[in-house]
Amino acid sequence: MKQLASLAGVLFLAGCQSACMRSQAESPPAGLLEGIASGRTRVVALSHALNSKTPHWPGEGNRPFKYEYFTSLERGHVLEGHFNMDEHTGTHFDAPNHFVAGQLSVDKIPAARMFVPVIVIDVRSKTAGNADYLLTAADVDNREKAHGRVPSNAMVMMYTGWETRWNDFARYKNADRKGVLHFPGFSPEATKFLVAQRNIAGLGIDALSIDYGKSEDFPSHLISHGSGKLNLENVANLGDLPPV
């Protein structure tokens, strides 16, 4: 199996930066992971649950998520089912071999690469009136002026607000009469800048693809995967992440 969607496990840990610093004089020093048990660290799940109406890529050969029980507590001790899905349905990451030959498949990616800082670029004011909005290099620049330089190895999340359409597949893919999709994405310039100048871990978005719906040649996929980066699509709960 060369390419497998990550069905679970897209999570974010948010700590109480300043409060923790203050309390360290009195209590043992501890990190974000260590703070989960006490509730000092908050865990935000960034994955959608799956069901038969979950949006999938509307291409040739793609098909909807399907789940069915084959036994039940009444019939045979246990509740269990099987499921059938495209590997890029739901909240998932794209491994670099999704678009670029010779790059890593998901089973070859070291587990340590799954733990990275996250930053969110909120472009909801831009996408509200323009479903075809492309995040620009200027958006990254403005974000850096407000919140500081994008850290090395960060997952850069584009917060488009498309998540509010998640439970309505037609509005989420937003196809016109000719079948052309309309949802926002990363511009190739912004992707190039983030990959080459900021050494990011990858791109993430709360929509079907990091390239916008109208794209025919998927330049942001080719640029990011060409450099071995991972991308996250259909991300949930970006609004629950802190600004920095």
Added chain:
Amino acid sequence: MKQLASLAGVLFLAGCQSACMRSQAESPPAGLLEGIASGRTRVVALSHALNSKTPHWPGEGNRPFKYEYFTSLERGHVLEGHFNMDEHTGTHFDAPNHFVAGQLSVDKIPAARMFVPVIVIDVRSKTAGNADYLLTAADVDNREKAHGRVPSNAMVMMYTGWETRWNDFARYKNADRKGVLHFPGFSPEATKFLVAQRNIAGLGIDALSIDYGKSEDFPSHLISHGSGKLNLENVANLGDLPPV
């Protein structure tokens, strides 16, 4: 979708306890998560990759993992496939509603519960000569004498050595002529003790089930899920975890 296998995301973070403690006077305090980028924290993936020969529960209605490509880089820009599987195939956790009505399904489990301490009880010397070995309360007691009390909210891993059979489904399930399976598991007394007296997060094992192969009534599932605990099955790389 009520029950979904976790295909990825079973990971263990091992830090350099004493060395980190020593270095804290000189460097900023940091936890296990913060130590991943520098390599100070080691990440161990506890999941098997899936393929068509991956062991599955050999019951009525179960079927093997199946993956097929429906497009390729040559044919249509991208490499992509779909897959078809039982939800409890591969390395996965059992949500409590797997065996007990009214308990939580996987989509209802708070994400913070996915981050817990892990302890490993190595019973390979017992299972080597006895495929039907049941981990006893005495094994837990011996482990506590050697390594200290099982901490609250720990995932207790039974290291049977069955992982060495993973790539040979027949030897992994180890069915006799009558179709009875033979692999080790947790005894109901040990499970009762760990759940009631140690408030564990759940049980884990490097075999097909936390109940042994011969079991017909799955008492350890009923006890642990009855108390809302999660169980991990077909865990990989337990030998890479530190003793404590």
